[in-house]
Amino acid sequence: MRKRKSILFLLLVIVICIFTACSTNENSEKTISVYVGSEPESIDPAYNQTVDGATLLIHAFEGLMTLDKDGKPMLGQAEKYSISDDGLTYTFTLRDDIKWSDGDPVKADDFIYAWKRAIEYKNATVYGYLFDVIVGAGDIYGGVEGVTMDDFGARAIDDKTIEITLIAPTPYFLELCAYPTYFPVREDIVEDNDSWTINPDTYITNGPYKLESWTHNSEMIYVKNENYYKYKDLGPDQIKFVLMTDANAVLAAFQNGDILFSDDMPNEEIDAWREKPEFNIEGELGTYYISFNTEKEPFDNFKVRQALSLAIDRNFIVEQIGRAGQQPAPAFIPTGLTDADVTKEFRDVGGDYYSVAKGDYEKNLREAKKLLAEAGYPEGKGFPKFEYMYNPEGSTHALIGQALQDMWKELGIECTLVDQEWNTFLQIRQDGNYQVARNGWGADYDDPITFIDMFLSNSGHNNSQWKNAEYDKIVNKIKNSFDTEERFELMHEAEDLLMQEAPIAPIFYYVDIFLKSEKLEGFYSSPLGFKYFMYSSVSK
């Protein structure tokens, strides 16, 4: 009997040991576990399209420039650079002590090879257009006949020197040099090997960390790259990026200390977390908006579009649905971008196109009714019933749809809500087979033009099918302008026209919400939402 008792006791001890062993916090000074997103589609600099993918990339690679804590470009792989007086030619000199993770030196050719690969028409990268500012790149990427790689305006003068010729002075070019698509890759590794990113052995990188192991859909472990020139300054020995898919599961992992950082949280939990020290909100360069299909009646009339836009109570949407401190949008281009005078914000200079002050909704609504009457639909009479389309992922889009439906009812018009599965939705929206649809846009880089050139008549991102020759002319002038003042003036002019014509109705500016343990220090986030863990540490 005693024997049996002792065996039971032993079993109990074992069970308790297993349980406590697994619940001890894995995070220490040596290793941190964080969540930035689920399984990445690609961790190839040329093919990544996502913000979480970019976070993985900035840990593994480094461009000529990199971003500091304030999101401003600072020297990365380059030791110095010079800009010609006309602002068109950039000459970068690489550091002497930079190496790939396998010990080979990083050469100027590695950059040029990577860039040519990214703009090669046949490689079909999504972000090849980020090189459009460089001479020849746009035509090569667009597959224009008779243009060859020799026409590309970037070249390696020697192993350590890169010379780049731009089409026009580009104030944000240094930022682009810190962007993942501009990262170097090694020809001997990448050429003719589609799966080089899958195997940590062939994922040769030049950044602060390197990929040690990748358990698909589970975790990626990055370790310090001993060949990195600032190796000594780096933070944790190991960064474990957990790849989860369920927002509630991520939150549970954060709550029990398994992860120190989560870039996501269920919307309905925001209220409960808002006051806690772990809760963080940062501005994000992105706009949530709706597109009107300008080719379909009655949305081919700009007064109708303006009326519908004015009838939106943006404060209600951000306060009751978004609930995370999003800003109601009085214009398309979001806050957080600087103007010609860098002490001023583009948004402040541009001003509001309609009031989003809380007390002004009634006034907006009256104006909307007037516009609708002018368009031939007094009190909504004769206005055809239409469809508002969105994708059902998360509950937010549906709730916003319901709110819009109610608000437009004030104008005496009726819409039905249609939800479409994500991929189908994208197809329908791109093909222009909708009437009014949800849309969103995040900046590719820190310059207002990233929000402006998407409405060019021939732009693939112009879901509203809006075509305006005057607008195209202004945007072309912007792209070829040598004068910063003039450039920004033109950008404001473009936005004026866009808001006047209203092919879109901005609703709010996104915010980046994340949960960060108070123990995690030295972490920072860029304006585009990339997360920097390489200099972080864990306090006790």
Next chain:
Amino acid sequence: MRSLIKHIVKRFAYSLFTIFLIATITFFLMNLVPGGPFLSEKNLSPQITEVMNDKYGLNEPVIIQYKNYMIKLAQGDLGVSIINKGRDINDIIYEKFLISAKVGFITIVLAITIGIAMGVVAAISKGKLVDRLLTIFSTLGMAVPNFVIATALLIIFGVKLRILPTYGLSSSAHFILPVLTLAFYPMAYIARLLRTTMLDVLDQDYIRTARSKGLSEFQVLVKHGLRNAITPIITYLGPMIAYILTGSFVVEKIFSIPGLGGEFIGSINGRDYPMIMGTTIFLATIMVSMNFIVDILYKVIDPRIELN
């Protein structure tokens, strides 16, 4: 014996044909669904979409694509994923299936042993308190959907008590919550089913005969009772094992298990055509094989069953 072999061969041929049919139907249906693998919030230019379609042979007429796919399939090649660039689908499925199967296997063992034990206990204590408790348990197990069970377990053991890990499979403790979640339904179902058939069997004359021969109660229950009561369970086991081995999307999502179920749904959402085909064919094969095995097992367990 000859009839058994003939039966097996015939069954095997049927199974192959079923898989072929499923593959064919899926291929054409999948191409009918709007959308495509290259769509994202940021639209690709038409030229680039064209290049991509060329690369993956998606510009060909669907019937030609079908022919090409079937030729490769016959050689056992499921192709390369479009979304997870450069990854072989054979590799992905193998890797994911190992994970799902590991969780699934433990679940199945647990569900069968406990389910059978509960069913037998409930049957022999019919009408007593134990029986009632077990009936409540099995009704709950069958009625409550697994995402509710999963979330409840996660909150109780993972977040409130903090004694069990909530994501991944990195230690043996990580298996506890997902296995419990997955085992609930089949356990309850087996217990309930077995209770009914067992009660039926225990009423039969041959049980009375066995008892009167002076066999121990255990022998009566297992050798005469269980063996005769188990046939319906076997019928259920086939699809149940196939279903659990191949991974449950919901449970995998909640506990962040990188298994096949998640991969299957992900491939559909992303229109990763080769991956949709690969996972569908693989799941169909498992399903059909399990039914095939169950079919043969009937005969072994119960010689009274006519083969036809």
